[in-house]
Amino acid sequence: MRHEDIFAAVRRNVGEVMDDVDPAAVTLDRSLADLGCNSIDRAEVVTLTMADLGITVPVMDFQDARDLRALVALLARHAA
Amino acid sequence: MTGIEAINVYCGLARLPVPALFAGRGLDPARLDHLMMTERSVGLPCEDPVSNAVNAARPVVDALSPEERDSIELLVTSSESGIDYSKSIASYVHAYLGLGRNCRVMEVKQACYAATGVLQLAAGYLASGVSPGARALVIATDVSMADARAGYAEPATGHGAAALLIGPDARVLELDPGAFGLYSYETLDSARPEPDRDIADVDASLFAYLDCLSRSFADYRSRVADADWHTTFTRLALHTPFAGLVKAGHRKLTRELTGAGPDAVAADFAERVAPSLHYPSRVGNLCSGSVYLALCSLIDHLPPGAPPQRIGLFSYGSGCASEFFSGLVGEGARQALAPARIGERLAARVPIGFDEYTDLLAGNSRCLLPVADRDIDLAPYERFLTADPGRGRLLVHRGTKNYHRTYEWV
Numbered sequence: 001m002r003h004e005d006i007f008a009a010v011r012r013n014v015g016e017v018m019d020d021v022d023p024a025a026v027t028l029d030r031s032l033a034d035l036g037c038n039s040i041d042r043a044e045v046v047t048l049t050m051a052d053l054g055i056t057v058p059v060m061d062f063q064d065a066r067d068l069r070a071l072v073a074l075l076a077r078h079a080a
Numbered sequence: 081m082t083g084i085e086a087i088n089v090y091c092g093l094a095r096l097p098v099p100a101l102f103a104g105r106g107l108d109p110a111r112l113d114h115l116m117m118t119e120r121s122v123g124l125p126c127e128d129p130v131s132n133a134v135n136a137a138r139p140v141v142d143a144l145s146p147e148e149r150d151s152i153e154l155l156v157t158s159s160e161s162g163i164d165y166s167k168s169i170a171s172y173v174h175a176y177l178g179l180g181r182n183c184r185v186m187e188v189k190q191a192c193y194a195a196t197g198v199l200q201l202a203a204g205y206l207a208s209g210v211s212p213g214a215r216a217l218v219i220a221t222d223v224s225m226a227d228a229r230a231g232y233a234e235p236a237t238g239h240g241a242a243a244l245l246i247g248p249d250a251r252v253l254e255l256d257p258g259a260f261g262l263y264s265y266e267t268l269d270s271a272r273p274e275p276d277r278d279i280a281d282v283d284a285s286l287f288a289y290l291d292c293l294s295r296s297f298a299d300y301r302s303r304v305a306d307a308d309w310h311t312t313f314t315r316l317a318l319h320t321p322f323a324g325l326v327k328a329g330h331r332k333l334t335r336e337l338t339g340a341g342p343d344a345v346a347a348d349f350a351e352r353v354a355p356s357l358h359y360p361s362r363v364g365n366l367c368s369g370s371v372y373l374a375l376c377s378l379i380d381h382l383p384p385g386a387p388p389q390r391i392g393l394f395s396y397g398s399g400c401a402s403e404f405f406s407g408l409v410g411e412g413a414r415q416a417l418a419p420a421r422i423g424e425r426l427a428a429r430v431p432i433g434f435d436e437y438t439d440l441l442a443g444n445s446r447c448l449l450p451v452a453d454r455d456i457d458l459a460p461y462e463r464f465l466t467a468d469p470g471r472g473r474l475l476v477h478r479g480t481k482n483y484h485r486t487y488e489w490v
Contacts, residue, residue, distance in 0.1 A: 016335065019342070038114055040328045043286035051294060051336060059267045059284045059291070059400075 001079040006053065006072045013048040017041050028069040046071070055079045081257075082207045083250025083407055084199075085215070086143065088420045089373050090136035091240040091363045092121040093464040095429040096437050098235045104434030105228055107235070115236055116323035116357070120364035122432060123223050123239040124461050125443030128477040129161040130172040131487060133221035135474055136369075137243035139420065141177050141217070142472075144245075150180040151247070154202055154216035157187045158194035158368045160272055161222045161448055163485065169221060172485060176475055179217070191270070192319055193397025195220035195242070195368035200405070202246045203255050215247035220369030223447050225278045233270075233280050236322035238364025242372040251416040253375065253391065253407040259307075261300025263292045264401040271398065275448035285398060286325060292402035293318070293329045293394055294336065300404045309337040313406065314389035315352045317374040319396045320360035326353060326374075329394075355381035362426050371395045376422055379413045387411065421470075428468035447477075454479040458490070465490050 011026045014035060021035050032042045046062060057078045065071040098117045102109055123132075141149060155177075157170040168187035188194045195218055202216035221241035226234040269288045270280035301307045318326045330353050334345045359377035360366075366373045371393055378391065388410045396402040432440070446454075456479045458465065465474065478486040 038111070039282050039286055040114065040325060042283060043290050044328055044332050046287060047290045047294065048332065048336065050291070058265075059269060059288050060281075062283065062287065063281070 001053065001076060003072050003076055006075045006079065007068070009049050009052045010045065010068060010072060013045045013052070016048060017044045026068070028072065029067060031067045049075065053079060081250055081254045082203045082246070082248055083254040084244050084252040085247040085249050086140045086245040086416065087243065087252050087372060087376060088136050088140050089240060089242045089366070089369065089376055089422060090132055091238065091366070091373070091426060091429070092123055092127065093429055093467065094122040094124060094432050094440070095119045095362070095426075096122050096432055096434070100434050101235045101437070104438070105234065107232060111232060114324045115232070116327065117236055117361050117364065119362050120235060120237065121239040121429065122437055122440060123444050123447075124440060124464055125447070126456050126458055126461050126476040126478070127223065127239075128447050128485070129157070129159050129163060129169050129221045129223055130176070130485060131475045131477050132223065132239070132241040133157055133169060133173045133219040133243070134176045136221065136241035137173070137177055137217060137219050138475070139472065140243050140245050141179070143419075148215070149178075150182075151213055151215045152179055152217050153182060153211060153214045154184045154205070155179060156198045156202070156216070156218050158189070158198055158218065158220045159187060159222055160189060160191050160367055162187070162189065163448060164450075172487070173219060176487060190401050191397030191399050192321070192365070192367045192370060193395050193401040193403065195244070196371065196395035196403050196405070197401070199244060199246060200260065200403070206246060206248065207257065213248070215245060218244045218246060220367060220372065222367040222369070223444065225272060225276055225445065225448075227441055227445070230278060230280060232282065233278070236364055238366045240363065240366055240369065242366060242369030244372060251410065252379070252413050253409055255405070255407045256390070259300065259304045260403055260405040261296040261298065261303065262403050263295040263299060267400050269398045269400060275450070276445045285321075288398070288400045289321070289325060289396050290329055290332055292396050292400060293404070294333060296394065296402045296404040297333060309333055310348070312390060313352070313392035315355060315378055316392045316394075317356040317371055317378050318353070318394040319371045320357065320374050321365045321370070323357040323361045326357060359422060359426065368395070368397065376417060376420070379409060379417050380422060382409070382414055386414075425468065425471060428471070430464050430467045450483070451480055452483050453481060
């Protein structure tokens with residue numbers, strides 16, 4: 001699965017969960033917390049994205065995903 | 081049909097307003113809305129998992145005839161607040177409830193899920209017909225060890241127990257046989273590694289809850305023909321670590337499965353989910369009793385004359401194990417639950433302030449520590465024990481003598 005497609009799914013789900021975030025602000029260098037996502041919002045974005053892409057990532061692995069670049073890379077590893 | 085014949089909850093004798101806890105701990109008040117909690121139950125040093133279990137189950141057992149009481153041939157306590165490596169909470173509960181000796185007695189553990197696992201095993205056993213007329217008593221019981229170290233989990237943690245009488249005359253909830261979905265895997269999202277210390281990874285825990293809700297419901301749909309998130313269940317009762325997470329879980333599944341927009345999601349939440357959150361928002365997380373506190377809230381807040389309706393229930397326990405299942409709440413359910421006066425008893429808990437709360441925490445933290453001999457003086461807790469004269473007898477924890485826990489009725 002291409003990183004671009006995974007990032008597009010993450011960006012779409014940030015928009016789903018956060019009404020007030022400008023999609024242009026969702027870049028690879030930002031973290032979900034930077035974008036104003038609280039802990040529930042972050043869990044929603046990640047679980048929605050996994051469901052969209054049909055992939056499963058062990059819960060604890062997300063601890064190391066500090067920004068969206070790392071999150072996309074993590075999802076890509078498990079999509080392979 | 082097999083299911084819950086009678087249910088009761090015990091949610092302690094003291095309550096702390098959640099805004100006072102936020103102020104006392106210096107937590108960010110902006111996150112109050114996110115929790116959707118108004119107050120929480122607080123334990124006393126003269127309460128423990130045994131007394132909580134007995135105080136939840138006593139009204140249920142007292143309402144039975146001697147023959148019905150003797151038909152309880154399975155007693156299981158579910159707890160993440162074990163009092164001994166070997167001896168179960170259930171062994172004490174069996175004695176103080178005066179149950180018959182021809183009874184299976186045991187304890188189970190799987191964080192906040194265990195009571196549902198036992199409910200399903202008990203219902204299957206009873207429905208098998210190997211012991212006609214038998215009943216089971218399942219009691220979810222816990223004490224909180226959350227303190228300042230727990231961060232935002234502290235204001236959401238409750239105290240108490242839920243007792244479910246399972247049998248053939250399911251006046252409260254008739255279980256849908258074979259209608260369940262399971263999803264479980266190993267993770268360390270929260271745990272109690274020491275008898276006075278809870279640990280939690282908040283992000284992992286929320287993630288696992290939402291993940292398990294979607295996937296256990298997917299498993300339910302694979303077993304139940306035509307099951308539909310929006311139309312199959314008139315109302316929903318979900319494990320409630322805090323009401324805000326239930327709201328997020330409902331939003332997630334509704335969006336995923338129906339494509340509804342924000343306004344439709346909010347209307348559906350108010351209609352189908354909000355009734356289950358009144359009591360949990362005043363008590364906090366009751367561990368494996370939490371989904372049953374939510375069920376009591378839902379039933380007590382049904383409109384008068386509500387027709388029989390199918391309820392979807394979700395149970396999640398860290399570590400993690402989960403189940404989505406369903407049942408029918410009949411026309412008589414409100415009436416069956418009314419004598420428990422749950423709302424009145426929640427209101428009768430004594431309000432305390434932050435300083436008194438932190439004083440109580442010091443005593444409560446010793447509840448599960450192994451000590452050979454200990455005496456607990458009731459005098460400091462007198463005003464809590466006498467505040468609600470209508471509540472009937474109450475069991476309190478008096479200490480230990482050579483490791484044997486001691487109790488007294490007051």
